[in-house]
Amino acid sequence: MTLDPGAGARGAPARPVRAHHSIGSFEPELGGALPEVTLAYETWGELSEAADNAVLLAHALTGDSHAAGGPSEGYRRGGWWHPMVGPGLPVDTQKYFVVCSNVLGGCSGSTGPASVEPGTGRPYGMRFPVITIRDMVRAQRRLLDDLGVRRLALVIGGSIGGQQTLEWAVEYPDFVEKAVPIAATGALGPQGLGMSEIGRRAIMADPDWQEGDYYGTGKRPDAGLAIARMAGMMTYQSAPGQWERFGRRPAGRPALHREFGGRFEIESYLHYQGRELTQRFDANSYLYLSRAMDLYDVAAGYESDQEAYSRIEAEVLFVGITSDWLFPPGEVRASAERAQRAGAEAGYAEIDTLSGHDAFLKDWTELTDTIKPFITGA
Amino acid sequence: MTLDPGAGARGAPARPVRAHHSIGSFEPELGGALPEVTLAYETWGELSEAADNAVLLAHALTGDSHAAGGPSEGYRRGGWWHPMVGPGLPVDTQKYFVVCSNVLGGCSGSTGPASVEPGTGRPYGMRFPVITIRDMVRAQRRLLDDLGVRRLALVIGGSIGGQQTLEWAVEYPDFVEKAVPIAATGALGPQGLGMSEIGRRAIMADPDWQEGDYYGTGKRPDAGLAIARMAGMMTYQSAPGQWERFGRRPAGRPALHREFGGRFEIESYLHYQGRELTQRFDANSYLYLSRAMDLYDVAAGYESDQEAYSRIEAEVLFVGITSDWLFPPGEVRASAERAQRAGAEAGYAEIDTLSGHDAFLKDWTELTDTIKPFITGA
Numbered sequence: 001m002t003l004d005p006g007a008g009a010r011g012a013p014a015r016p017v018r019a020h021h022s023i024g025s026f027e028p029e030l031g032g033a034l035p036e037v038t039l040a041y042e043t044w045g046e047l048s049e050a051a052d053n054a055v056l057l058a059h060a061l062t063g064d065s066h067a068a069g070g071p072s073e074g075y076r077r078g079g080w081w082h083p084m085v086g087p088g089l090p091v092d093t094q095k096y097f098v099v100c101s102n103v104l105g106g107c108s109g110s111t112g113p114a115s116v117e118p119g120t121g122r123p124y125g126m127r128f129p130v131i132t133i134r135d136m137v138r139a140q141r142r143l144l145d146d147l148g149v150r151r152l153a154l155v156i157g158g159s160i161g162g163q164q165t166l167e168w169a170v171e172y173p174d175f176v177e178k179a180v181p182i183a184a185t186g187a188l189g190p191q192g193l194g195m196s197e198i199g200r201r202a203i204m205a206d207p208d209w210q211e212g213d214y215y216g217t218g219k220r221p222d223a224g225l226a227i228a229r230m231a232g233m234m235t236y237q238s239a240p241g242q243w244e245r246f247g248r249r250p251a252g253r254p255a256l257h258r259e260f261g262g263r264f265e266i267e268s269y270l271h272y273q274g275r276e277l278t279q280r281f282d283a284n285s286y287l288y289l290s291r292a293m294d295l296y297d298v299a300a301g302y303e304s305d306q307e308a309y310s311r312i313e314a315e316v317l318f319v320g321i322t323s324d325w326l327f328p329p330g331e332v333r334a335s336a337e338r339a340q341r342a343g344a345e346a347g348y349a350e351i352d353t354l355s356g357h358d359a360f361l362k363d364w365t366e367l368t369d370t371i372k373p374f375i376t377g378a
Numbered sequence: 379m380t381l382d383p384g385a386g387a388r389g390a391p392a393r394p395v396r397a398h399h400s401i402g403s404f405e406p407e408l409g410g411a412l413p414e415v416t417l418a419y420e421t422w423g424e425l426s427e428a429a430d431n432a433v434l435l436a437h438a439l440t441g442d443s444h445a446a447g448g449p450s451e452g453y454r455r456g457g458w459w460h461p462m463v464g465p466g467l468p469v470d471t472q473k474y475f476v477v478c479s480n481v482l483g484g485c486s487g488s489t490g491p492a493s494v495e496p497g498t499g500r501p502y503g504m505r506f507p508v509i510t511i512r513d514m515v516r517a518q519r520r521l522l523d524d525l526g527v528r529r530l531a532l533v534i535g536g537s538i539g540g541q542q543t544l545e546w547a548v549e550y551p552d553f554v555e556k557a558v559p560i561a562a563t564g565a566l567g568p569q570g571l572g573m574s575e576i577g578r579r580a581i582m583a584d585p586d587w588q589e590g591d592y593y594g595t596g597k598r599p600d601a602g603l604a605i606a607r608m609a610g611m612m613t614y615q616s617a618p619g620q621w622e623r624f625g626r627r628p629a630g631r632p633a634l635h636r637e638f639g640g641r642f643e644i645e646s647y648l649h650y651q652g653r654e655l656t657q658r659f660d661a662n663s664y665l666y667l668s669r670a671m672d673l674y675d676v677a678a679g680y681e682s683d684q685e686a687y688s689r690i691e692a693e694v695l696f697v698g699i700t701s702d703w704l705f706p707p708g709e710v711r712a713s714a715e716r717a718q719r720a721g722a723e724a725g726y727a728e729i730d731t732l733s734g735h736d737a738f739l740k741d742w743t744e745l746t747d748t749i750k751p752f753i754t755g756a
Contacts, residue, residue: 030639130638130639187626188626189617189620189621189626190617190620190621190623190624190625190626190642190643190644191612191615191617191620193626193642193644193645194608194611194612194620194644194645194648195612197608197642197644197645197648198576198605198608198609198612198648200638201604201605201608201635201649201652202580202583202605204635204636205580205584205601205602205605206583207585223583224583226579227576227579227580227583227605230572230575230576230579231576231609233572234569234572234573234576237569239567239568239569239703239706242567242568242569242572243567243568245568246568247568248565248566248567248568248571248675257579257582258582260508260578260665260669261408261508261669261672261673262673264568264571264575264672265568266568266571266572266575267571267572267575270572270575270576271579274579287638291638291639294639294642295639295640297626325617328617
């Protein structure tokens with residue numbers, strides 16, 4: 001669990017590198033202690049002599065370090081930002097040393113509630129401390145320091161990746177040159193908080209959750225996690241987009257659950273999305289990461305959000321998505337304006353789409369058009 | 379279970395009358411059979427000699443026949459449309475004979491899945507047939523016939539009450555003079571369908587649901603029903619309204635569920651709303667009634683919605699709510715326009731509010747201003 005010699009560090013090969021790295025002990029912002037934290041990460045490209053050409057990609061709630069590249073032995077799916085990261089792409093791996101790490105609290109190689117608690121020999125479960133977006137960022141900073149990175153040319157991500165991006169600019173002003181928080185604001189609104197809590201209640205109400213100690217029992221709260229995912233998916237799409245994609249069409253797929261007066265395509269879709277997540281994600285991680293999303297408030301620890309935003313030295317481009325109802329574009333724009341008012345060099349751009357919140361994971365052309373000029377300075 | 383002599387019929391007292399009435403056997407539209415159906419209902423005011431001054435109030439998903447009046451032995455809460463129904467109010471009980479019946483499939487006195495199946499001696503559970511909005515309307519028609527009503531001066535209601543209202547105008551054109559469907563369209567969109575299904579999955583995934591046969595077992599799927607209610611509540615409110623009412627304030631109420639990184643007011647509110655419903659509502663009824671909402675399509679059984687709308691002889695006022703995301707105002711307006719195009723005398727009015735879908739149960743002044751002129755013809 002120590003740093004792979006040379007893995008992703010200066011002089012590393014251009015091929016993606018996947019590794020685990022121990023950052024040692026960690027003290028989460030809200031209390032508790034983690035005696036040993038490992039982060040799983042991948043890198044693409046080479047770190048420059050000045051060690052200032054690094055890009056950090058921050059993944060969303062159920063994402064992982066596999067941001068680019070195709071399926072591999074470790075990842076049955078291709079990278080979540082595959083069309084954005086590579087030679088000649090907006091995040092150009094010929095120019096940048098690109099790093100993506102699974103967040104603290106996650107379940108794709110980094111230390112999280114499914115990890116074994118040192119000393120007890122059993123998984124943390126709900127004894128894992130509450131993790132914040134700032135904790136994720138501080139852990140990432142330690143990884144980047146150990147990789148020899150001296151400055152981030154860019155940090156970028158959507159949703160809770162966007163929250164991390166914004167927090168990077170606030171927490172480490174002199175370390176970040178450009179930041180692109182996508183579909184994220186200084187603080188999630190009550191509608192998003194409510195939808196999050198519906199998902200967590202579904203997990204916690206599942207008897208197989210067993211107060212979080214389901215590891216090794218042969219039972220997992222899959223039913224609850226699937227419902228949480230269904231609720232999440234609703235917030236990732238827009239009503240007009242769903243009219244276009246699903247309408248009121250009957251389902252064409254085999255039933256996963258009891259049929260009741262027929263079944264609409266949107267229901268079948270949600271059932272499949274729910275089941276898919278249970279095959280790759282830990283329910284406790286879902287609880288912790290969704291809670292981190294809820295708790296994030298850029299003003300936390302400062303007098304006000306204005307004081308927080310005034311710390312920013314990076315050039316920031318807030319990107320809103322017209323049909324996003326988790327982080328509505330009006331609220332993203334308002335965050336950009338408040339950052340501007342605090343003196344930050346903050347811009348706002350909007351992606352016009354019916355894709356909803358998830359546009360940052362699918363509307364590649366619009367994303368490229370919006371982001372590439374900001375990154376390249378063209 | 380037979381008609382109370384004189385209860386609500388011609389010459390009935392002006393005081394509210396609460397009764398149960400058997401409409402005999404019933405054949406639901408989508409199949410199955412109910413050998414014996416009882417409807418619980420209340421009436422206010424007196425039926426005229428011509429028996430044409432009746433008003434039917436159609437309640438929403440978790441509503442009941444108690445539309446007006448204060449708490450009583452049967453109802454711990456006041457009537458759900460209390461400020462709209464009474465002497466001098468928009469639905470004037472000095473002028474009209476007002477009827478409100480608990481819907482078929484409900485759990486507040488009318489026959490539903492919790493009712494005992496004749497012949498078996500045990501509750502129907504999921505052996506209850508799938509019920510449609512049209513079934514509810516046909517059952518109401520039988521009740522009105524038995525009460526001696528010859529014509530409805532008005533039928534009015536919100537949400538699935540609005541769907542019933544619209545269906546009344548289509549199904550019984552020569553029986554309805556005016557119809558006011560509020561916050562309802564010809565067919566629910568996929569976002570609403572998805573939120574409905576999240577609630578049903580939460581109920582069905584609760585082991586205490588026991589495939590619907592929980593009656594008499596000492597266990598009920600309260601946890602699942604509470605989550606369903608939480609999902610429902612999200613669709614009844616608007617994002618800006620929730621910002622105003624809850625923001626990101628911490629909860630001030632005692633915890634009903636495990637605390638996890640603190641608790642926001644919106645979460646506490648949802649928890650309480652969830653628990654409240656479990657104390658007054660049957661989970662299987664929730665499944666059936668939410669399914670009826672989903673399945674409603676004004677075009678069902680016709681060549682098109684145009685053919686359905688062309689049947690309407692009543693004067694119809696569709697009422698949209700600006701911040702409604704269950705039945706978005708644009709879709710309500712589109713339903714009105716399609717009805718107009720089909721030749722119906724259909725108008726559209728909009729209530730401008732942050733209250734969301736639930737505005738029809740709280741924005742009394744705006745409702746009165748919108749509806750009263752249409753009802754009185756002023």
